[in-house]
Amino acid sequence: EEKKSLNFIEQIIEDDLNNGYNKEQLKFRFPPEPNGFLHIGHASSICLNFGLGLKYNAPVNLRFDDTNPIKEEKAYVNAIKKDVEWLGFKWAKECYASDYFQQLYDWAVELIKQGSAYVDSQSSEAIAAQKGTPTEPGQSSPYRERPITENLELFEAMKNGETPPRAHVLRAKIDMSSPNMLMRDPVMYRCLHEPHHRTGNDWHIYPMYDWAHGESDFIEQVSHSFCTLEFQPHRELYNWFVEKVSHEGELLPKQREFARRNLSHTVVSKRKLLRLVEENIVNSWDDPRMPTISGLRRRGFTAASIRNFANDIGIGKRENMIDVSRLEFSAREDLNKTTPRVMAVLNPLKLIITNYPEDKTEQLTAENNPEDPESGSRQIPFSREIYIEQEDFREEANRKFFRLKLGKEVRLKNAYIIKAEKAIKDDNGNIIEVHCTYDEDSKSGSGTEASKRKVKGTLHWVSVPHAIPAEVRLYDRLFTVEDPTAHKEKDFLDFVNPKSLEVITAQVEPSLKTAKALEKFQFQRIGYFCVDQDSSESNLVFNRTVTLRDSWKN
Numbered sequence: 238e239e240k241k242s243l244n245f246i247e248q249i250i251e252d253d254l255n256n257g258y259n260k261e262q263l264k265f266r267f268p269p270e271p272n273g274f275l276h277i278g279h280a281s282s283i284c285l286n287f288g289l290g291l292k293y294n295a296p297v298n299l300r301f302d303d304t305n306p307i308k309e310e311k312a313y314v315n316a317i318k319k320d321v322e323w324l325g326f327k328w329a330k331e332c333y334a335s336d337y338f339q340q341l342y343d344w345a346v347e348l349i350k351q352g353s354a355y356v357d358s359q360s361s362e363a364i365a366a367q368k369g370t371p372t373e374p375g376q377s378s379p380y381r382e383r384p385i386t387e388n389l390e391l392f393e394a395m396k397n398g399e400t401p402p403r404a405h406v407l408r409a410k411i412d413m414s415s416p417n418m419l420m421r422d423p424v425m426y427r428c429l430h431e432p433h434h435r436t437g438n439d440w441h442i443y444p445m446y447d448w449a450h451g452e453s454d455f456i457e458q459v460s461h462s463f464c465t466l467e468f469q470p471h472r473e474l475y476n477w478f479v480e481k482v483s484h485e486g487e488l489l490p491k492q493r494e495f496a497r498r499n500l501s502h503t504v505v506s507k508r509k510l511l512r513l514v515e516e517n518i519v520n521s522w523d524d525p526r527m528p529t530i531s532g533l534r535r536r537g538f539t540a541a542s543i544r545n546f547a548n549d550i551g552i553g554k555r556e557n558m559i560d561v562s563r564l565e566f567s568a569r570e571d572l573n574k575t576t577p578r579v580m581a582v583l584n585p586l587k588l589i590i591t592n593y594p595e596d597k598t599e600q601l602t603a604e605n606n607p608e609d610p611e612s613g614s615r616q617i618p619f620s621r622e623i624y625i626e627q628e629d630f631r632e633e634a635n636r637k638f639f640r641l642k643l644g645k646e647v648r649l650k651n652a653y654i655i656k657a658e659k660a661i662k663d664d665n666g667n668i669i670e671v672h673c674t675y676d677e678d679s680k681s682g683s684g685t686e687a688s689k690r691k692v693k694g695t696l697h698w699v700s701v702p703h704a705i706p707a708e709v710r711l712y713d714r715l716f717t718v719e720d721p722t723a724h725k726e727k728d729f730l731d732f733v734n735p736k737s738l739e740v741i742t743a744q745v746e747p748s749l750k751t752a753k754a755l756e757k758f759q760f761q762r763i764g765y766f767c768v769d770q771d772s773s774e775s776n777l778v779f780n781r782t783v784t785l786r787d788s789w790k791n
């Protein structure tokens with residue numbers, strides 16, 4: 238295998254291993270907040286953390302950062318677990334920040350006793366107004382010097398829900414003139430009289446991200462805590478909090494940052510994805526148009542294609558926009574190797590082979606996947622009446638049209654050479670059927686001279702009496718512009734593509750009758766399709782994953 242050079246995150250770990258860390262100390266975590274479904278951006282973080290776990294044979298925890306009961310739900314926890322598993326990763330421990338609420342509280346009490354935290358009874362507006370600016374120091378709260386005993390009493394009352402909702406917060410006492418605004422006495426706890434999906438009504442105070450995250454890493458003895466770049470200024474505070482509760486000789490987790498990955502023509506933010514769901518622009522979090530892991534799965538993307546995509550774009554230090562065509566490329570690459578080929582006609586035009594016997598049905602042999610010799614072959618019925626694509630026939634066309642035109646021949650895939658004789662039209666001049674003749678000796682694989690005859694163009698088809706109608710959902714990009722969030726004066730929903738879903742009825746070969754949800758196929762000459770969860774034997778439903786080629790480029 239080709240040896241790839243180390244990315245900067247791996248370099249940090251290698252440096253640490255060369256400077257005193259033991260391999261056994263390495264531990265990572267993936268820390269989603271259960272306030273929505275995971276999206277393709279999270280896949281980068283998952284592949285980074287779990288990839289490091291595999292590379293260094295180190296444990297990786299799945300940690301739910303569940304400190305905000307207002308937005309979090311058990312259903313999101315379950316969806317997240319399913320998605321990480323489906324991506325192919327195993328976590329060492331399933332952890333919850335909420336499991337540490339008592340420990341965090343006890344530590345907060347310690348901080349108060351040390352004179353490092355105090356209860357502030359001002360409004361959040363007043364606190365914000367005193368923060369100062371990056372170049373001017375902030376103003377101290379009038380409660381900053383509140384006596385320790387009073388702080389302890391108030392904090393306990395807050396915890397027990399005995400104080401009004403917004404009356405007090407607990408703040409760390411750090412430095413109101415720090416050049417880092419986050420160090421100017423950040424809030425550690427706020428009061429919320431909200432039930433939590435795991436701790437119920439046990440708590441009336443909830444820790445803020447900065448207080449909970451580093452301490453959770455410390456409790457779990459995570460060695461390297463990777464987060465996205467916007468947390469870089471938080472690192473100083475992360476370290477301050479961890480140092481406050483740790484003792485000589487203990488392993489302190491390290492926060493390091495990498496760039497968020499953005500995908501073009503969509504949004505990767507749970508908050509924005511939630512709006513798409515709530516405002517019924519999509520049907521659900523797992524709508525196949527969503528950039529969620531569950532949406533991509535339902536659409537037909539394989540776990541391997543998502544992992545490959547994440548690894549190909551890699552880990553960076555600067556935010557950038559990845560074109561969605563790279564994700565589609567990754568899907569094609571994997572699906573080409575793995576999917577059976579079948580025939581389906583999306584826009585049917587009926588052909589009648591006038592010299593083929595009326596009551597005859599032949600079973601023809603078709604290879605399942607030329608990329609996979611193990612995949613074998615299947616039988617497909619052929620008869621006098623077949624469907625081809627409307628786009629595959631023209632009465633007249635130039636030399637470059639290697640499909641069917643009057644007086645010319647094409648091969649029907651796995652079947653015979655046919656020649657178009659006559660186009661039958663309705664009163665409006667629309668072609669409703671085409672009469673053809675076939676060369677009886679030209680059957681594919683029969684070994685005859687005629688079967689080896691070269692004709693330009695091979696068409697896919699299905700036999701009319703054997704075809705099964707199927708609902709096919711054709712997806713297009715969810716947004717019409719590369720970055721729907723780039724226009725500050727507009728709402729990202731202004732750029733929703735009104736044609737992101739087109740539903741048609743296709744005619745598919747009968748072998749597909751028993752296809753089950755999530756089964757994937759290449760519809761020959763068209764694209765990759767996946768059976769939707771709404772599908773049944775009596776009402777087949779397929780999602781188009783991607784077209785065969787990147788039609789957006791040319």
Ligand code: ATP
Pocket residue numbers: 267268269270271277278279281282302463464465496497498499505506507508
């Ligand atoms: P969102 O804005 O979508 O809610 P988030 O960062 O708040 O994203 P978390 O649930 O906190 O979501 O994310 C879990 C982990 O995934 C974090 O470490 C976060 O940094 C990482 N992550 C989230 N979005 C991306 C992205 N677009 N690219 C890379 N990593 C991401």
Ligand code: MG
Pocket residue numbers: 270
């Ligand atoms: Mg977050």
Ligand code: MG
Pocket residue numbers: 270507508
């Ligand atoms: Mg978020």
